[in-house]
Amino acid sequence: MATLIDTNIILRYLLADDQEMYEQAVAVIRDGAYALPESIVEVVYVLTEVYSLDRERIAQSVNYVLQDIRTDRREEILEAIETFRTSNLDYVDCLYAAIATSGFCDFMTFDKKLMAYIKKRKNSDA
Numbered sequence: 001m002a003t004l005i006d007t008n009i010i011l012r013y014l015l016a017d018d019q020e021m022y023e024q025a026v027a028v029i030r031d032g033a034y035a036l037p038e039s040i041v042e043v044v045y046v047l048t049e050v051y052s053l054d055r056e057r058i059a060q061s062v063n064y065v066l067q068d069i070r071t072d073r074r075e076e077i078l079e080a081i082e083t084f085r086t087s088n089l090d091y092v093d094c095l096y097a098a099i100a101t102s103g104f105c106d107f108m109t110f111d112k113k114l115m116a117y118i119k120k121r122k123n124s125d126a
Helices: 007-015 019-030 037-049 055-066 074-086 091-100 112-125
Strands: 003-005 033-035
Touching: 003 019, 007 019, 007 037, 007 055, 033 037, 037 055, 037 074, 037 091, 055 074, 074 091, 091 112
Parallel strands: 003 033
Antiparallel strands: none
16 A cells, blocks of 8 residues: 655655655655645745755656656646746646646636646647
8 A cells, every 4th residue: 555645755755855754755655655746736846945946957856756656647747847847837837737738627717828828738739
């Protein structure tokens, strides 16, 4: 059975900034870990706002951790992190765009910039 892990476990795993916590994070992840997609949102936020990492490094980090944990909406998260890496959209908007263009559901927003991006993506995929 997988262990549900939170953002802190993922961050200690990625940053290895506390040896004891890092080793515990590695152990739980190697034994089978599951993270909510919301945890990935928090990871991106913390790496951006607290650690001031650039988008490329954040994308690499998220791709790395997703090799070792299970989560829902994996394909959309991978697409969102790639969009985050190559655009100036914030990660949550990238995730909205990935889900909105996946065909999973309709999407509505008052954010004109995000809606224009989604329409552009849908037109380029057609």
